[in-house]
Amino acid sequence: MDVTEVSANAFGALGDGTTLCTEAIQAAIDQARAGGGTVRFEPGVYLTGALFLKSGVTFRVDKGVRLLGSRDPSDYPILPTRVPVSKCHGLPPSSMCIAKRTSD
Numbered sequence: 293m294d295v296t297e298v299s300a301n302a303f304g305a306l307g308d309g310t311t312l313c314t315e316a317i318q319a320a321i322d323q324a325r326a327g328g329g330t331v332r333f334e335p336g337v338y339l340t341g342a343l344f345l346k347s348g349v350t351f352r353v354d355k356g357v358r359l360l361g362s363r364d365p366s367d368y369p370i371l372p373t374r375v376p377v378s379k380c381h382g383l384p385p386s387s388m389c390i391a392k393r394t395s396d
Contacts, residue, residue, distance in 0.1 A: 296329035300338070307336015309360060314341040314367060324349045333357045340388065341367025347394040361388045 304316035335356030
């Protein structure tokens with residue numbers, strides 16, 4: 293497996309804390325998956341919605357990097373869960389980082 297390092301910033305992620313970076317971060321994750329690699333960030337605060345993690349990808353959040361969850365519910369898909377909605381304080385179940393059918 294060819295291990296590579298992929299910068300989320302190279303895909304357009306801005307660590308300014310206000311720009312929604314979901315698509316850029318997801319593109320970096322998808323690129324890292326192609327060769328088995330590590331997604332990294334330049335120091336900053338990255339606003340994001342749901343991210344789908346993949347097998348073979350290391351998601352590195354170093355000192356000086358912070359992921360900030362979007363407050364907009366539309367940035368998170370509603371996914372099936374075994375947790376009843378009543379246990380989620382009446383909100384649809386969702387997460388910022390999702391790993392479905394992964395092996396590592």
